[in-house]
Amino acid sequence: MTELRKIPGPRHHGAYPERGMDCRNAIEPSYMDHIDAGTEDERKLSAGELSDVMIALSNRASDEGWSMKEADAAIVAIASRRVAGS
Secondary structure, three states, X not given: OOOOOOOOOOOOOOOOOOHHHXXXXXXXXXXXXXXXXXXXXXXXXXXXXXXXXXXXXHHHHHHOOOOHHHHHHHHHHHHHHHHHOO
């Protein structure tokens, strides 16, 4: 099994202007590792749900200091951009 890429935590405690973008940038490499391994179910996203992989990424991000809400939003943004083809 491939070692999971570490998800970095926020640069600062509390709110700051780039926090949402930082969260997306922190999660995206791990998300893409899962995509490249063929383990993502993006059909769930179109149904408004997070797949098991997305939930696991959200939990890992939360362990590093991101809130579940911002991690989920970042994952949805990453996956939505991928589904849209951009």
